[in-house]
Amino acid sequence: MHELSIVKTLIEQVEKEVRRSGHDGHVVHLDIIIGRLSGVNVDSIRFAFDLLSPDTLLEEANLRITEAKAVCLCGACDARTEIDELVANCPACGSEQITFEGGQDLLLESIELDD
Amino acid sequence: MKIVAARKILKANDQLAEENRGRFNRSGTLVVNMVGSPGCGKTTLLEALFGGLDGRVVPAVIEGDLASSIDAERIEKLGVPVVQINTQGACHLDAVMVADACEGIALDKTDLLVIENVGNLVCTAGFDLGEHLRIVLLSVSEGDDKVIKYPTIFRKSDALLITKTDLLPQSNFSVDRVRADMQRLTPKAQLFQVSASTGEGVRQLADWLLGKCPRAE
Numbered sequence: 136m137h138e139l140s141i142v143k144t145l146i147e148q149v150e151k152e153v154r155r156s157g158h159d160g161h162v163v164h165l166d167i168i169i170g171r172l173s174g175v176n177v178d179s180i181r182f183a184f185d186l187l188s189p190d191t192l193l194e195e196a197n198l199r200i201t202e203a204k205a206v207c208l209c210g211a212c213d214a215r216t217e218i219d220e221l222v223a224n225c226p227a228c229g230s231e232q233i234t235f236e237g238g239q240d241l242l243l244e245s246i247e248l249d250d
Numbered sequence: 251m252k253i254v255a256a257r258k259i260l261k262a263n264d265q266l267a268e269e270n271r272g273r274f275n276r277s278g279t280l281v282v283n284m285v286g287s288p289g290c291g292k293t294t295l296l297e298a299l300f301g302g303l304d305g306r307v308v309p310a311v312i313e314g315d316l317a318s319s320i321d322a323e324r325i326e327k328l329g330v331p332v333v334q335i336n337t338q339g340a341c342h343l344d345a346v347m348v349a350d351a352c353e354g355i356a357l358d359k360t361d362l363l364v365i366e367n368v369g370n371l372v373c374t375a376g377f378d379l380g381e382h383l384r385i386v387l388l389s390v391s392e393g394d395d396k397v398i399k400y401p402t403i404f405r406k407s408d409a410l411l412i413t414k415t416d417l418l419p420q421s422n423f424s425v426d427r428v429r430a431d432m433q434r435l436t437p438k439a440q441l442f443q444v445s446a447s448t449g450e451g452v453r454q455l456a457d458w459l460l461g462k463c464p465r466a467e
Contacts, residue, residue: 137373145259156253167259174376174402221401222435231434241259247252 138179160250205238266345270380277357286387288369298446307361342373397431
């Protein structure tokens with residue numbers, strides 16, 4: 136959902152970070168984290184990146200994406216388990232009394248320049 | 251060389267939403283973000299709601315649609331100050347649009363500001379507008395399985411309003427199923443059953459909202 140505008144925002148943020156660092160050069164590696172429950176599709180991000188990065192300082196960048204899972208916290212058995220589903224029961228005890236932690240954000244982790 | 255950024259990509263909307271919320275707190279305005287599918291009855295419910303406020307609060311509305319001022323014109327007929335946002339294709343409102351729209355609202359005089367979001371159960375979940383309360387509408391004609399099918403928006407809501415309850419006798423919609431699904435996803439959320447055409451539940455909804463307004467009589 137909205138992957139094109141997300142990538143546009145990402146490129147602007149990277150340009151701002153690089154300018155702020157005072158360094159020149161092209162980006163060699165770009166590391167981002169996409170939460171598995173964020174509603175953002177990884178393939179669509181790659182597609183949008185290929186579309187929008189030419190003629191920017193990211194045009195030769197290798198985009199590395201880590202997918203972050205959410206953790207399911209169970210109110211019944213106190214288990215903490217990694218989870219991929221938007222709606223689930225506790226994988227340990229089957230209880231419906233669960234809350235989620237993490238796995239919902241999009242993060243710009245780091246930028247590696249070639250200078 | 252490596253620059254470690256470790257920041258949210260969509261931080262800009264969150265930051266502006268916090269600024270919006272601060273502004274609303276300072277003016278003493280309760281702000282409600284109203285979401286739901288197209289046709290679930292958002293504007294019609296506002297027409298019923300403002301009829302029953304009896305001058306207890308000063309309301310205002312921000313309407314969000316891709317195009318047209320159809321909804322704003324309906325609200326205007328009630329004598330309620332309203333600003334229409336036309337997103338020109340964007341499928342949800344965001345904090346920037348709301349901040350701009352607030353230029354046309356006398357916030358210091360407004361006790362209750364309702365933002366009627368673009369009709370959409372998906373994208374609206376991801377954008378904080380700076381509101382204090384988020385209410386989601388689900389009409390009887392949409393079916394009772396939507397809470398589980400669209401969990402994100404229901405999970406992030408403070409109240410679910412089942413609308414068009416006058417249609418219950420003609421449908422197989424199960425209020426119990428919706429109640430159970432909401433209990434599972436977000437036990438703290440309030441559940442209301444309303445019908446704008448018969449008036450059922452509208453008073454209870456108004457009382458709940460007024461109870462949260464800092465300045466309501």
